[in-house]
């Protein structure tokens with residue numbers, strides 16, 4: 001029986017007209033055609049976001065997304081910030097479709113198309129004996145997919161949604177289509193969806209090697225160390241604004257490449273040295289060097305944005321205030337306690353050397369940026385909320401009683417200038433979610449649940 005069902009399943013609209021069917025086609029056509037109308041195969045995966053500590057900014061090839069320098073990132077714990085994507089294939093689908101955060105969006109962009117094309121070109125044979133489904137390598141060119149993706153954090157707000165999103169798209173499709181390639185090879189496909197996405201194929205500490213080849217085959221991500229290597233680190237993100245930004249990373253870096261002389265100096269002289277030092281700092285868990293390099297690189301990235309014509313401003317007054325709080329505190333301690341870094345937006349990503357320092361940091365941040373009176377504490381700190389206990393904050397009113405940081409003379413507060421905080425840590429790479437309850441597509445219809 002199973003053999004009969006498995007004979008050959010072709011999408012109904014690709015079935016040959018009856019008079020062109022061979023005997024073997026006919027012998028299996030009844031059950032397989034019936035099955036062909038009904039089956040849906042799905043895969044769900046979860047992929048983390050990442051924050052660059054040595055920034056990628058500038059492409060040498062826009063279409064293939066090849067960068068002008070190497071970059072290094074820390075993968076953030078997917079328990080707190082992640083994309084979940086379900087991909088489905090069925091002969092009953094008549095076109096490729098994608099839903100992002102519940103809304104259908106166009107798949108026509110060159111970037112989505114590049115990822116789909118590259119994955120399809122590497123697809124393998126798939127057989128699901130329990131469902132009686134067999135898809136051969138060549139069938140993938142004709143079958144269509146449905147994709148549903150959800151980011152559990154703001155999209156297009158400088159929190160690298162494109163990184164987690166495109167990495168998850170490529171990873172889940174690769175699993176659905178049985179692509180037999182390691183994550184580094186998959187990273188070079190994700191790179192063509194969004195540069196920073198290639199680094200989300202690994203957990204821990206990741207380097208995107210810029211590569212030299214014209215076609216970009218050697219522009220891949222590699223893991224420097226996994227998330228357990230340096231598990232003291234605690235990361236606090238201050239979400240300063242979750243509105244969509246004015247200048248996208250893509251257009252911003254294009255303008256920078258065209259107009260900034262500082263970028264050329266950075267890519268040629270500064271980053272190559274910093275990459276070597278940053279790799280060493282990570283391998284040796286040398287927080288002092290790690291923090292010094294991270295802050296310097298973030299500052300240079302924003303200087304390069306300012307050196308662009310027309311100038312790009314991603315940070316705002318709140319971002320600058322946070323830098324000042326951290327700089328003064330680090331100086332008062334003699335050695336860095338916290339590193340800061342800002343991507344293409346005003347949100348601060350603060351990396352504390354350990355949990356104790358992270359608690360002191362959160363105390364300072366809550367002191368200067370208390371929530372509005374109508375904000376609930378539960379929605380003001382997301383992620384690992386247990387850190388609130390460390391500073392004795394159980395309710396929003398406890399924030400009012402926090403002591404002023406001793407190293408700072410100014411005690412003016414900036415109530416409401418931070419939308420919320422996220423407390424997280426370095427985290428793991430992509431994972432498959434086998435529990436059906438995580439799927440975003442209905443297994444019976446292939447449409448969003």
Ligand SMILES: Nc1ncnc2c1ncn2[C@@H]1O[C@H](COP(=O)(O)OP(=O)(O)OP(=O)(O)O)[C@@H](O)[C@H]1O
Pocket residue numbers: 083100149150151154155156157158159160161162163164165166169196248249250343344345
């Ligand atoms: N889960 C997802 N699946 C597929 N595509 C996504 C997903 N999330 C985001 N994207 C794509 O990425 C775009 C947002 O990218 P953009 O670079 O503007 O912002 P960001 O990645 O949040 O910020 P940044 O890269 O500057 O930190 C979205 O408009 C969408 O096209």
Ligand SMILES: C[C@@](O)(CCOP(=O)(O)OP(=O)(O)O)CC(=O)O
Pocket residue numbers: 051052054055056057065071160162163193194195196197249250251343344
């Ligand atoms: C500031 C950055 O976050 C830039 C991210 O740029 P994207 O990867 O979003 O850009 P595209 O490749 O055009 O999609 C720094 C970084 O992540 O390295």
